[in-house]
Structures are given as structure tokens and as C-alpha cells.
Amino acid sequence: MAAKRGSSPSQANSRISRRGESISGWLFCSPVIIILGVFLFIPIVMALWVSFSNWSGRGDPFSAGVGFVGFANYETVLTKPGLAQSDFGMAIKNNAWYTLLVIPLQTLLSLLLAVLVNRRALKARGFFRTAFYFPSVTSSVAITVLWMFLFNTSGSVNAVLSWFGVHGPNWFNDPDGIVHLLLAKLGVTQGPQPLASHGLLGVSWWDWLGGPSVAMFAIILMVIFTTSGTFMLMFVAALQSIGESTEEAAIMDGASSWQRLWKVTIPQLKPTIFTVITLGIIGTWQVFDQIYTGTKGGPAKTTLTPAYLSYSAAFNNQEWGQGAAISFVLFIIIVAMTAIQRRLMKERGLSRRKRARYEQMKREARAMSAAATGGSGIAGSGAAVPTNPATAAGPVASKEVV
Numbered sequence: 001m002a003a004k005r006g007s008s009p010s011q012a013n014s015r016i017s018r019r020g021e022s023i024s025g026w027l028f029c030s031p032v033i034i035i036l037g038v039f040l041f042i043p044i045v046m047a048l049w050v051s052f053s054n055w056s057g058r059g060d061p062f063s064a065g066v067g068f069v070g071f072a073n074y075e076t077v078l079t080k081p082g083l084a085q086s087d088f089g090m091a092i093k094n095n096a097w098y099t100l101l102v103i104p105l106q107t108l109l110s111l112l113l114a115v116l117v118n119r120r121a122l123k124a125r126g127f128f129r130t131a132f133y134f135p136s137v138t139s140s141v142a143i144t145v146l147w148m149f150l151f152n153t154s155g156s157v158n159a160v161l162s163w164f165g166v167h168g169p170n171w172f173n174d175p176d177g178i179v180h181l182l183l184a185k186l187g188v189t190q191g192p193q194p195l196a197s198h199g200l201l202g203v204s205w206w207d208w209l210g211g212p213s214v215a216m217f218a219i220i221l222m223v224i225f226t227t228s229g230t231f232m233l234m235f236v237a238a239l240q241s242i243g244e245s246t247e248e249a250a251i252m253d254g255a256s257s258w259q260r261l262w263k264v265t266i267p268q269l270k271p272t273i274f275t276v277i278t279l280g281i282i283g284t285w286q287v288f289d290q291i292y293t294g295t296k297g298g299p300a301k302t303t304l305t306p307a308y309l310s311y312s313a314a315f316n317n318q319e320w321g322q323g324a325a326i327s328f329v330l331f332i333i334i335v336a337m338t339a340i341q342r343r344l345m346k347e348r349g350l351s352r353r354k355r356a357r358y359e360q361m362k363r364e365a366r367a368m369s370a371a372a373t374g375g376s377g378i379a380g381s382g383a384a385v386p387t388n389p390a391t392a393a394g395p396v397a398s399k400e401v402v
Helices: 002-051 072-078 083-117 125-137 140-150 156-163 178-185 193-197 214-242 245-252 257-268 270-285 289-295 306-316 320-344 352-383 389-393 395-401
Strands: none
Touching: 002 320, 072 083, 072 320, 083 125, 083 214, 083 270, 083 306, 083 320, 125 214, 140 156, 140 214, 140 289, 178 214, 214 257, 214 270, 214 289, 245 257, 257 270, 270 320, 289 306, 306 320
């Protein structure tokens, strides 16, 4: 009892100290919590309410004059045939092709640049890192304007293509899909009847499979050019954290450069690759400024994206409920794709065949270790054998000698 009474003051002081630390932590975090709550959480709640209401954009969205319309705004863009649904379907189709091309290309390019600038043999590595990263810190509006000049009908890109006898397209005014253009070279100008007569979200399957338009492909090249530098730095940091001992061990084992990259380096870069792909998914589905500055959805809505469509529906057409509904559908798409990507890149256990092979290798290693240990023990006991024949013969032989 005395021991308990003696420890009570220290326990009380410890509880008071922990309570004080907790209060101090909340006080330090409270400014950020308040800022996020006022400028992030409350607007999200308001936008969610607007997506279920008929708010006209004037006055308070929570006023008595604003009515609740349920899922009417979502039905307009998802299930109700009409212009709103076809525009949303075209935006999803454009953004899907945009994501499908941008993410793998920018990931591969950034990884390649990181491997190149991380080599010790490369001189002026700091210069190249700065040069490759510079487009990422340049204003996207400025790069978009510059890109439109370069890819103009009489721009530098078509001038360079003319040197090789190639007639460049009218980049930002050509609505044809790249897949359709390639099929047209083969004489296929119309799709099969099942693909042309059926579709999703007001867009036929033939148009879904048409690929990105020439204008969207030019934007894809621009985005890859501007974002690869940021991801390159992430890969450079990951490569430097691996260290040289692992690569040196692979070199001692006789692994080639490709084998070291594919079997040693890339598996250790998996967390960074996951981060890069996740950020790529979020960024590609939120593309807005390049569309707003450059094409405004044209030509023929082939560069229209859900983010720009949400803005256009709300601010240009005063359909605030539809604009908010599109933004929340876009949020669901981003979360779903991120979850799928996380599941695909999740660590998986060994298959039965590989596990059996692994267990066999362990048994062989244990047998070799046991054999080496037994051999050293025998050699040690042999060194201790006496050289006297009487002693070597045992006690009986010793008595006979005596």
C-alpha cells in the first residue's frame, strides 16, 4: 500500500503532463484545422447540397427558396438522354484516353530521366536536373500559349515535319480520333453496326474506341513535357536512398545493366511508383487550365474534360446543380481508380510453385551449412587426437603396456 501511495504523485504528474501535451498539440493544430474547415470542408458540404438542389447561383444556397430535387442533376448527366448526357460522355471519353496515355508515358519518361541523371559518369548532372525540372515550375498558362504557337498549322512542329516529307496536321483544329485516322489509312472509315448503334453516356462505342483527337494528343504531349520533371525528382530521391551496395552486389553476381534495373532497382522503387501513379491519376482527371487556356473544349468537344465541363455548366450555363453533380461524379471516379490501382500494386504472396522452390532452396542452404559445420567439427577433433599409441589405444592398451 505504501508503494502504491508513493507512486500516486508520479502517476498524477504523468497524467497531467500527457493532458498538457495533448492540449498543446490541439492548440498548435487548431489554426490549420480552422483554415481547412472554413475553406475546404464547408465548401465541400455546400457543393454537395447544391448538387441535390435547384440553386440558381444567386443568394444563399441554404435559403428557403432553394428546393431539394434529389438525384435529378445526377440523372440529367448520367441516365437522361440529351445534350448534358452526351457532353458528359464525351468528356469522360476524352479524359479516359488522356489518362490512359499520360500516366504510363510520363511515368516511364520520368524514371528514364531519373536513371540518366543519377549516374555518376554523367557530367553536369545538376544542370540536367535543373533543365528537366524547369518546365514543371513554369506557368502552365505560359506553356499552353507557347505550345499553341509551336503546334500551329504553320508552326515549328509542322515545319520540322515538312523536312522529312510529312504534311503535319492542323493540330488544334482536327477533331478526328487518332485510331480512326489510322484505320482510315487502311480503308476503314465507318465502324461496324453494333459499335455505331450502341454506346454509353450518349456516345457510341465506335467513338469511344476512336482514341484521342489530334488536338487532345497535342495536349497530352504538352502535359508529359511539363510533369515529367517533378516525378523525375521523386525517382532521383528514391534511387539515392537505395544505395550503391545493392547494385554492387548485383554486379558481383554477374547481372547485366538491364537485369540490375529490372530485378533490383525497380522492385525497390515500387512505393515511389505507386505514389507517382496515384498523383498522375488525380492530376489527369482534374486537368483544367490547359483546356481553359488553349482549346476551351474544342474542336467539336474533343478536348472537353469533366473538370472543364463542370466549370462550363455552372459558370457559363448557370446550371449550378449539374456542375456540382459532375464534380462529385468525378470525385468518385478518382477514388475508384485509385483504389483499383492500389489493389493491382498490392504485395502478393508467393505462388505454390515459387513457394516450393523457395522452401527447397532453404533446405539446400541448411544442408550446406550443416555439412560445413560438421566438417569443421571433425577437423577440430582430429587435431586433438594424441600421438602416443598407448593413449590412442585406450585404457586397456595402457594397462598391457604397463
